[in-house]
Amino acid sequence: MKNKALTLTIISNITSNYGEGLGNVSTVQKVFRNGKVYATRSRESLKNAIMVQSGLYDDLKVTVDGAAQKLVNDDVNISNCKALEGGYMNTSGTTNIRKSSFYLTDAVSCDEFVNETRFHNNLYLASAYAKENKINFQAKKDRENEDKKENSSGLMPYQYEFDKSLKKYSITIDLDKVGVDENSPSQADTGEKIQRVLSILKTIQNLSLIVKGNMDNAEPLLIFGGIGEYKTHYFDNVVNVKRDTLNIENGLKDRVKNGYRVGLLRGGNFINEEDIVNEFSPLSISEFFKDLEEDVKSYYEE
Template identity: 60%
Template structure:
């Protein structure tokens, strides 16, 4: 059972993150394919959200090399005993040391071309309160009252992302020749899975539910985003192609959050033998425990 990876491809309805702003205008991050723009949530944003919500960043320690912040790493603080380092590190203090992440994410990219929906806001109530307390006529001196209108692009759409965890590298730090116990290694993987299952993000002050509405994958020999190229949506239907079904037969599973998120939910259940999302992650967590119990520590 050695040399295994856990790979998932997830479809979720989520917002995008924002790139560089111009004045008081916030712009959604996008990628361009085939002459069209698609909104995304970057892999860096996804990784940070998953690390935070999994609790793996709870013991994060930060140090500075000059003015550059970086994760604290030493003989006493390494991957084996510090969960925050599981996502990789580069230490430039003393001898330069690099430990790559044990898991990898893709960008979460929308299935549909971006349609600009601009939202307009202001801080009128705060400005009115300040103006009243300081005797300012907000109609004549809006700037003195701190009135600031702003706008931003908005996107919440079905997006696909993939995550692959190298089970044989979790909890191991070759720079310091250390390794976490099997139970700890299993805990970290299950913490990542739990974060993915219940993923949410706060975007511009709004709570965004990014839980999976469709997920496919599991533990196998493929240390790559194995389902990334076979999960597609067209006209609000999950496309069920022969290649997707063939990959599933290699010991992987699919799951669906029923709620009319897709027009062909019955077909998905029948053709892909898709169970519930709760059962999918519960079974996968058991398989993670079994995998680590089967290997030498």
Template identity: 60%
Template sequence: MEENKMAKSLTLTVVANMTANYSEGLGNISSVQKVYKNGKVYSIKSRESLKNAIMVQSGMYDDLQTEVDGATQKVANEKLNASNCRALEGGYMYTKGNTYVRNSSFYLTDAVSCESFVNETRFHNNLYLAMTTAKSKNINLQNNAKDAGLMPYQYEYDKSLKVYSLTIDLEMIGKDENFCNEENYQEASKEEKAERVKSILGAVESLSLIVKGNLDNAEPLFVVGGLSDRKTHYFENVVRVENQKLVISKDLKERLAKGYYAALVEGDNFVNESDIKLELNPMSVTSFFDKLREDVDKYYEV
């Protein structure tokens, strides 16, 4: 790969064990979001859901300001824009008065399951709450289930290995072309740019999700990537998992050899863990993200 000064993006492809998110429900029945490809159905964690989780957990949304103009939207103007507001790095469309649109500085794919979907339905109810209500109303729960608010419900459940990619446009961080001609406009400092990128990396490294009230550890089990001179999901098409095995293809090894890194969480999350260690020589996930943070600091010269 070219020297850091020639890099234009930071790209990652991640394999993580995560829960799918949910689509529209029908009555008391919730179904996971799915995608149809190659003649099969796969569960997914949508790119929108992933992006929101990363923005929240990275602290990038800590300075978010919103207002309603037909719909709730992020506030963006000559005084508050991507140069001085981290929340706007994720992109915005602001329509109050003049319409301003800025694309996101980083892009995600859906996290798609590595195996086709097999329905596991879970059945629940709010029996204890209904019992408490029946007792307070002095009614019989069996005879007055509706008055006590007893409600059974069910939902599809999926937690499986999923693959997603993230690419950060390093040249776009901390800039807002909508307001660059304003008199009081100042581009974010190089220190601030580096911190924004590292905040996103930190969220990916320890990503956790709350789905149906349950805490879901979505940290990377395998990850590959680094600084790139191409603004694309460079490893999207070469990271595959089949039957709990990471596919160690010639293309994956050739791309990895161009100055990128790979990392693995040891613990037999892949049945061919020994082959991964032998052929890809991965570092630990902690070392991987530490190295990326060092590369980001060097890129922004901080």
């Protein structure tokens, strides 16, 4: 093997996920950087979505040893269980740990957080229940002789912060770790390794997220990366977007020249879209992933 990694840094229009609620109020997860607050979607949330949507969790088997954990034994191992590709810790008998073959960063908003609060209620459901059970929850309360039925309709107003904004995240796949487990003599064959990597790439290309009952199109709008010698999030520090504008600096241009590609979904998502086109001659998103798939096949088959 050539001991290389596949690394991608992606700009997508993504909603944040939620932290702890207080009563009937839900707040988005946030991080504090450079004196400002930014909304975020956690790497754990992204990884779980990728594992589920790629089909890598289709053969997931779970055991409980104090806590629920992935099942690993002589019959269920990295060669025949793709769910283990995301890593595991198994404490049945001897504790064995196998690190994930791919790593993600948090998806952090490109611009500081601006609170947009949404207010909702379950009025229709409560009305239907009240009608069926002859409950009048619109009547004025008589505090001394309050009919308890008036408060049993289940009417519940609630509110939550909402954020959907351009966010940056990175993913790096250690190609030589895919389908390999130092705790097991077995490993996946070449065809299986290729399919596992391609399933992750296909999912990133068409990623969707369910947030508060809404489907979120999280496809890449701008993407930098490819296969190279750097087993790190190579573009994470040089891809920066502010106010819908990509900061085109020498550091970014130099790294692209090291054998990497750029993909762009054209359509006015970035104010300086023409500058991006003139500087990088980007591929379309579909072309970017098609070429990357061929690179993955060549890497494993050569």
